Amino acid sequence: MNDERRLHSRHNADVQLEVFDLHSGQRLGRIVDLSADGFMLFSDTPLAADELVECRLVSEQLIDGVGEITLGADCLWSRPGADGQHCWAGFHIIDLAEDQAAALEVLLKHL
Structure with a gap:
C-alpha cells in the first residue's frame, strides 16, 4: 500500500501495544x-488477507486512563x-464504537 493512499499519518508505536x-x-x-484507520501487526502466527478479526488492543501501561481498545479490523495484506x-500484516479498522474511537485518539496522541 503506497503512502499516497493514507488518510492519516502513521505513528510508530513507542508504547507496547x-x-x-x-x-x-x-x-x-x-x-x-x-493510525486512526488502521495498523500494522507483527504476528506470531500467519494471518490470511481478507481475514476479519474482532480484537482488543491492549497497552502495557494506562495512557490518560486508556488501557485497551476493542475494534473490528480487516486484514488487507x-x-x-x-x-x-512470524508474519507482518496490515489491517484496516472497519468497526469502532464512538467511545473506542475516542480512546484510540488518546493513544495516537502519545505515539
Whole structure:
C-alpha cells in the first residue's frame, strides 16, 4: 500500500501495544504502527488477507486512563517474516464504537 493512499499519518508505536482476539483471547501479535484507520501487526502466527478479526488492543501501561481498545479490523495484506515463523500484516479498522474511537485518539496522541 503506497503512502499516497493514507488518510492519516502513521505513528510508530513507542508504547507496547499487544493485540488479542476478542473471542478466543489468543494473542495475535504486537502493533508496529498505528493510525486512526488502521495498523500494522507483527504476528506470531500467519494471518490470511481478507481475514476479519474482532480484537482488543491492549497497552502495557494506562495512557490518560486508556488501557485497551476493542475494534473490528480487516486484514488487507500479510507477508511472512524473515524467519518463516512470524508474519507482518496490515489491517484496516472497519468497526469502532464512538467511545473506542475516542480512546484510540488518546493513544495516537502519545505515539
